[in-house]
Amino acid sequence: MRGPAFLEKIEAAFPGAVAGTHLEAIDPWVEVTAEKLLPVCRWLKESSDSRFDSLECITAVDWLEPDPKKAAKVTWQPHTEIVYHLWSTVSRVSLVLKVKLPRWKDDLPGSLPAVASVAGVWRTADWHEREVYDLSGIEFTGHPDLRRILCPEDWEGFPLRKDYQMPLEYHGIRAK
Amino acid sequence: MTQPWIEGRFEENMVLTTIEQAINWARQSSIWPMTFGLACCAIEMMAAGASRYDMDRFGAGAFRASPRQADLMIVAGTVTYKMASRVRRLYNLMPDPKYVIAMGACTTGGGPYFKWGYHVVKGVDLVVPVDVYVPGCPPRPESLLEGLMRIQDKIVGQRIAKRVGATGKVNDELPVPHHSGYVSLPTDQSALVFDHQKVPS
Numbered sequence: 155m156r157g158p159a160f161l162e163k164i165e166a167a168f169p170g171a172v173a174g175t176h177l178e179a180i181d182p183w184v185e186v187t188a189e190k191l192l193p194v195c196r197w198l199k200e201s202s203d204s205r206f207d208s209l210e211c212i213t214a215v216d217w218l219e220p221d222p223k224k225a226a227k228v229t230w231q232p233h234t235e236i237v238y239h240l241w242s243t244v245s246r247v248s249l250v251l252k253v254k255l256p257r258w259k260d261d262l263p264g265s266l267p268a269v270a271s272v273a274g275v276w277r278t279a280d281w282h283e284r285e286v287y288d289l290s291g292i293e294f295t296g297h298p299d300l301r302r303i304l305c306p307e308d309w310e311g312f313p314l315r316k317d318y319q320m321p322l323e324y325h326g327i328r329a330k
Numbered sequence: 331m332t333q334p335w336i337e338g339r340f341e342e343n344m345v346l347t348t349i350e351q352a353i354n355w356a357r358q359s360s361i362w363p364m365t366f367g368l369a370c371c372a373i374e375m376m377a378a379g380a381s382r383y384d385m386d387r388f389g390a391g392a393f394r395a396s397p398r399q400a401d402l403m404i405v406a407g408t409v410t411y412k413m414a415s416r417v418r419r420l421y422n423l424m425p426d427p428k429y430v431i432a433m434g435a436c437t438t439g440g441g442p443y444f445k446w447g448y449h450v451v452k453g454v455d456l457v458v459p460v461d462v463y464v465p466g467c468p469p470r471p472e473s474l475l476e477g478l479m480r481i482q483d484k485i486v487g488q489r490i491a492k493r494v495g496a497t498g499k500v501n502d503e504l505p506v507p508h509h510s511g512y513v514s515l516p517t518d519q520s521a522l523v524f525d526h527q528k529v530p531s
Contacts, residue, residue, distance in 0.1 A: 305412070305449070306411065306412045313448045313449070318448070320448050321411075321448070324411040324414075325411070325414070325415065327411060327414055327451055327456050327457060328452075328456055329411075329451075329452065330452070
């Protein structure tokens with residue numbers, strides 16, 4: 155979805171929901187605040203002109219605090235991003251939504267950051283959010299069935315986090 | 331040649347052998363593998379079972395759908411930690427004597443997932459005892475057939491007899507790595523043209 159006209163509509167419907175944009179990129183994206191994600195998504199699907207009726211995928215990106223050697227070149231603050239790729243089969247346009255979260259809730263390592271689940275808006279989001287929870291460790295509040303989907307249920311840690319520690323042993327099987 | 335080739339050749343004849351040889355021959359000629367594929371190596375295993383490579387030539391084409399009927403487990407593909415308990419369970423369900431081929435780089439030692447594969451068992455021999463390792467990524471069907479023949483060598487070497495006067499069981503013959511059994515070496519080594527054809531003594 156290109157052009158600022160669309161952004162203005164979001165801004166008009168939800169004042170303060172848009173936290174940032176990047177419209178020059180090949181795949182432009184719109185950043186939404188975590189609190190407003192669910193109403194914005196519902197509005198995008200049901201009320202906006204474009205009717206984003208299809209959720210293509212949900213991904214999470216982990217931006218780790220850099221190690222001291224690389225810190226000088228790094229321009230980001232440590233955070234986690236969740237990326238939503240939307241597609242409208244009606245008007246044939248796509249939209250990329252992003253939500254930025256802290257890496258850990260209240261900066262307490264081990265307590266997962268939370269964002270509202272959009273599984274009630276798009277049914278597809280059910281398994282996608284389970285996968286993001288499983289691999290990146292993000293809690294989706296209001297999800298109907300938030301369990302691990304790929305890893306075994308008793309798996310420890312979230313493997314796609316950058317600071318993930320490989321297991322040394324799993325159920326008696328040596329891992330190194 | 332009007333005479334039939336095999337029909338009637340064994341009638342009214344007598345074959346002398348030992349029980350051990352007969353049993354070993356029967357076992358090695360009917361190794362039934364389990365239908366069990368985990369990843370891309372399974373595609374190559376299917377190719378080895380299909381008409382072009384035809385594992386049935388070695389009596390191993392009857393892929394069984396149940397571990398109860400299988401003699402051979404070909405672990406074809408990446409074994410994850412989640413899958414490892416299932417692999418072990420299937421192995422336990424198989425009746426003795428049972429054999430395991432670790433097919434491909436992942437099952438022999440983790441393969442490309444050795445360093446960063448957080449989920450991959452670094453070699454299926456950490457889960458089940460392996461008889462033959464077939465390297466490759468994935469191995470060609472010829473390699474798998476070669477591995478199968480090494481299993482056959484191992485079966486041929488099994489001893490069920492007891493030596494007269496000895497108390498325990500006679501030890502199994504360990505198969506000699508490289509060819510044994512069916513390929514007879516040429517007696518005149520100097521007649522061979524290339525070095526790689528010569529077999530070191």
